[in-house]
Amino acid sequence: xxxxxxxxxxxxxxxxxxxxxxxxxxxxxxxxxxxxxxxxxxxxxxxxxxxxxxxxxxxxxxxxxxxxxxxxxxxxxxxxxxxxxxxxxxxxxxxxxxxxxxxxxxxxxxxxxxxxxxxxxxxxxxxxxxxxxxxxxxxxxxxxxxxxxxxxxxxxxxxxxxxxxxxxxxxxxxxxxxxxxxxxxxxxxxxxxxxxxxxxxxxxxxxxxxxxxxxxxxxxxxxxxxxxxxxxxxxxxxxxxxxxxxxxxxxxxxxxxxxxxxxxxxxxxxxxxxxxxxxxxxxxxxxxxxxxxxxxxxxxxxxxxxxxxxxxxxxxxxxxxxxxxxxxxxxxxxxxxxxxxxxxxxxxxxxxxxxxxxxxxxxxxxxxxxxxxxxxxxxxxxxxxxxxxxxxxxxxxxxxxxxxxxxxxxxxxxxxxxxxxxxxxxxxxxxxxxxxxxxxxxxxxxxxxxxxxxxxxxxxxxxxxxxxxxxxxxxxxxxxxxxxxxxxxxxxxxxxxxxxxxxxxxxxxxxxxxxxxxxxxxxxxxxxxxxxxxxxxxxxxxxxxxxxxxxxxxxxxxxxxxxxxxxxxxxxxxxxxxxxxxxxxxxxxxxxxxxxxxxxxxxxxxxxxxxxxxxxxxxxxxxxxxxxxxxxxxxxxxxxxxxxxxxxxxxxxx
Numbered sequence: 001x002x003x004x005x006x007x008x009x010x011x012x013x014x015x016x017x018x019x020x021x022x023x024x025x026x027x028x029x030x031x032x033x034x035x036x037x038x039x040x041x042x043x044x045x046x047x048x049x050x051x052x053x054x055x056x057x058x059x060x061x062x063x064x065x066x067x068x069x070x071x072x073x074x075x076x077x078x079x080x081x082x083x084x085x086x087x088x089x090x091x092x093x094x095x096x097x098x099x100x101x102x103x104x105x106x107x108x109x110x111x112x113x114x115x116x117x118x119x120x121x122x123x124x125x126x127x128x129x130x131x132x133x134x135x136x137x138x139x140x141x142x143x144x145x146x147x148x149x150x151x152x153x154x155x156x157x158x159x160x161x162x163x164x165x166x167x168x169x170x171x172x173x174x175x176x177x178x179x180x181x182x183x184x185x186x187x188x189x190x191x192x193x194x195x196x197x198x199x200x201x202x203x204x205x206x207x208x209x210x211x212x213x214x215x216x217x218x219x220x221x222x223x224x225x226x227x228x229x230x231x232x233x234x235x236x237x238x239x240x241x242x243x244x245x246x247x248x249x250x251x252x253x254x255x256x257x258x259x260x261x262x263x264x265x266x267x268x269x270x271x272x273x274x275x276x277x278x279x280x281x282x283x284x285x286x287x288x289x290x291x292x293x294x295x296x297x298x299x300x301x302x303x304x305x306x307x308x309x310x311x312x313x314x315x316x317x318x319x320x321x322x323x324x325x326x327x328x329x330x331x332x333x334x335x336x337x338x339x340x341x342x343x344x345x346x347x348x349x350x351x352x353x354x355x356x357x358x359x360x361x362x363x364x365x366x367x368x369x370x371x372x373x374x375x376x377x378x379x380x381x382x383x384x385x386x387x388x389x390x391x392x393x394x395x396x397x398x399x400x401x402x403x404x405x406x407x408x409x410x411x412x413x414x415x416x417x418x419x420x421x422x423x424x425x426x427x428x429x430x431x432x433x434x435x436x437x438x439x440x441x442x443x444x445x446x447x448x449x450x451x452x453x454x455x456x457x458x459x460x461x462x463x464x465x466x467x468x469x470x471x472x473x474x475x476x477x478x479x480x481x482x483x484x485x486x487x488x489x490x491x492x493x494x495x496x497x498x499x500x501x502x503x504x505x506x507x508x509x510x511x512x513x514x515x516x517x518x519x520x521x522x523x524x525x526x527x528x529x530x531x532x533x534x535x536x537x538x539x540x541x542x543x544x545x546x547x548x549x550x551x552x553x554x555x556x557x558x559x560x561x562x563x564x565x566x567x568x569x570x571x572x573x574x575x576x577x578x579x580x581x582x583x584x585x586x587x588x589x590x591x592x593x594x595x596x597x598x599x600x601x602x603x604x605x606x607x608x609x610x611x612x613x614x615x616x617x618x619x620x621x622x623x624x625x626x627x628x629x630x631x632x633x634x635x636x637x638x639x640x641x642x643x644x645x646x647x648x649x650x651x652x653x654x
Contacts, residue, residue, distance in 0.1 A: 037171045040125035046132055049122045053143040054209070057298035058309040059111035062323030062495040064365065065104045069629070070580030071366055073620060075595045076573060080367035081465040081608060087365050092620040099630060100654055106632030108154050112147035117162055119144035121169035138200035139211045145193035148185055149223050153584055156240045156628045156651060157181045160189055175640040179649065181243035186227050194220040203272040208290065214274050215295040217267035218498055221260045221506045226588050228256035228513065235590040237627045240651050254514055261515035264507035274500040279538040280388040286357050286476020286493055295498040302477050302492035310490030317363070322490035327363035329470030329578050333394050334362060336423050336455070337443040338408040338416065345441055350408055350422050351394050352401040355485030357474035358391045367467055369599035370615065373459040376573050380427045382551040384537045385574045390468035392425040393542040400484050411440050414453035421454040425468045429458045435613060445610030461613040463602035470578045471541065501575060504530050509568050523563050527571055528556040565589055593622045625653030
C-alpha cells in the first residue's frame with residue numbers, strides 16, 4: 001500500500017542549455033535559466049528543451065561525486081588518502097555514516113527531476129507544432145525513461161506526479177509529494193517511453209552523439225533485466241515504498257528475463273552504426289573518443305568552456321558540470337623523486353602534473369583494493385584490459401616543466417631520460433624488493449630491484465595512498481603544445497554513459513537467469529565475444545609501444561563451459577572497472593553484501609605513510625536497507641509535511 005502523504009514538485013522545468021542550431025552535426029548550446037509553458041509552444045522552444053536533455057547528462061556523468069556513488073563500498077573501490085566525508089560516508093567501513101545529508105545522491109535527484117519535467121513539457125506540446133517529427137519527441141521520451149530508470153535503481157519508488165498529474169509537465173511550485181511504487185515507475189514510465197522511443201527514433205542519430213533505436217533497445221533490455229531481478233528478489237532485499245513484488249501486467253521474473261534477452265539480441269543483430277571496436281585499447285584511448293561503441297555519452301570539448309561544462313584551465317571540482325571523475329582514481333604521482341646526482345641523493349621532481357591520459361590531476365579519492373590486481377585482473381598476459389584500464393608506468397616528463405637536465409638518476413643511481421619509466425607497478429608480487437628507501441628515496445614508498453632504474457611497487461603493497469591510476473578516464477587534449485597543458489582544468493573528453501558492448505552482458509545475464517537462447521548466442525557465446533576482443537592487443541599501453549598480438553583463442557578457451565552470475569560480474573568488472581557501474585551491478589544482482597563486505601589494502605598502521613606496507617583486512621557493515629540510497633535532505637526540507645510524514649517518505653534505515 002502506498003503512503004498517502006503530501007507531495008513536493010521537484011521543479012518547474014529548468015535547464016542550462018538549449019539548441020540554437022547545428023554546426024558540423026554537433027549540438028550547439030547557450031545558457032537559458034528556465035523553461036516556461038509558452039516556451040514549448042514554438043519549434044525553437046521544443047528544440048531547446050530536447051538539447052537541454054543531452055546537456056543534463058553532464059550534471060551527473062563526469063562528476064567525481066556521482067562516480068563515487070557507483071564505485072565506493074564495492075570490491076572495486078574504497079576511500080583514498082585524500083577522501084573527504086562525501087566519499088568516506090558511503091564506504092560502510094567505519095570511517096563515516098551515510099545519511100540523507102552526506103550521501104551525495106542528491107546529485108542524481110537534483111539532475112533528473114528537472115529533466116523529467118522538461119521531457120514531459122516537450123512530449124505534451126511538441127505534437128501541437130506542425131513540423132516537429134515523432135523522432136524528436138522520442139528523444140524526450142528516451143530521456144524521461146532514462147532518468148526514471150536511474151532514479152528507481154538508486155532510491156526505489158519515486159514520484160511520477162510532479163504537481164500536475166502523473167507524467168505531466170508542471171509549471172508551478174508544489175510542496176507536496178507522493179512516491180509511486182517500483183512496479184508503477186517501471187510499468188507507467190520506463191517501459192512505455194522506451195518502447196515508443198524504439199518505434200520512433202532513427203537508426204542513426206540526427207547529430208553526433210544523438211539518440212538511436214539501438215540506444216533505446218539497450219536501455220529497455222537493461223530495464224527489463226533489472227526489473228526481473230527485482231521481481232525475483234533472491235536475497236529478500238526490502239523495497240520502498242512497500243509493495244508486493246508483482247508486475248502490474250501480471251508477468252513474472254522469467255518473462256522479463258526473456259524480454260531482456262530478446263531485446264538485447266535484437267539490438268546486437270541490428271546494430272545500425274554501432275559495434276565493437278577492434279581492441280580494448282582503441283576503445284579507451286582519448287584520440288578515439290566518440291567511437292562506434294559509444295551509444296550515449298556526456299559530451300565535452302576543449303574549445304569552449306560553456307560546452308565543456310567547466311573551465312578549460314582550472315576547476316575546483318565541485319558539483320557542477322565539471323568533468324573531474326578521472327581525478328578521483330589518480331594517486332599523487334607528483335610526489336615521486338629522482339636525483340640530479342649519481343653519487344648522492346639530490347631530489348628532483350621527475351614526473352610532473354600533465355594534462356595527458358596517463359597522468360592528469362591527482363586527487364587520491366578512490367583507491368582500488370589489493371584484490372583488484374591479484375584476482376579481478378589476475379590474467380595480465382592474455383587479457384589486455386588490465387593494461388587498457390590502469391596507468392602502471394609513470395614516465396619522466398621533467399623537460400616539459402623547464403628542467404633542463406637531459407638525464408636524472410633513479411633507482412640504483414641508474415640514469416633515466418625523459419620518457420623513461422620512473423615508477424612501475426609490477427604485474428605480480430616479486431621477491432627481493434628493497435622498500436627501505438634508505439639510499440634511493442622514491443619519496444612515495446616504492447622499492448628497488450637490483451639492476452632496474454625504475455622504482456617498483458608490487459600488488460601486495462597497494463595502499464590508499466599509492467596505486468595505479470585510472471587511465472581510461474584520464475585527460476586527453478590536443479592543445480598542450482610541447483608543455484604540460486592544463487592538468488587542473490576539468491576534462492574535455494566525453495564521458496561514456498552507455499556502450500554497445502554491454503548489450504552482450506545484458507543478454508548473457510538474462511540467459512544465465514533462464515532465458516531461452518538463440519543459436520550461437522548462449523551466455524558463454526556472448527561473453528566470449530567480449531573476451532575475444534579483450535585478447536586482441538594493438539598497443540602496449542604501459543610499455544608505450546605498438547603490440548600486435550592476438551590472444552583471443554586463449555581467452556575464449558579459458559571461459560568455463562557453464563558460466564554463472566559471478567562469472568558475468570567478474571567480466572563486467574574487467575570491462576567497466578572504475579566507470580561507476582559496480583554499485584548498480586551489485587545492487588541489481590543482490591550481490592553487494594557478498595562482494596563488498598571485506599577487502600585488503602596496505603597502510604594498516606598509518607594510511608598517510610607512504611612507507612607503511614602492512615596489509616589490513618577491512619570489513620564493511622552493509623544492511624539490506626542500504627540497497628537503496630537515502631532521499632536527499634534538500635527534497636525533504638522543501639516539503640510541507642510533519643516530521644513523521646518526512647520519516648515515512650524517507651527510505652528505511654536513514
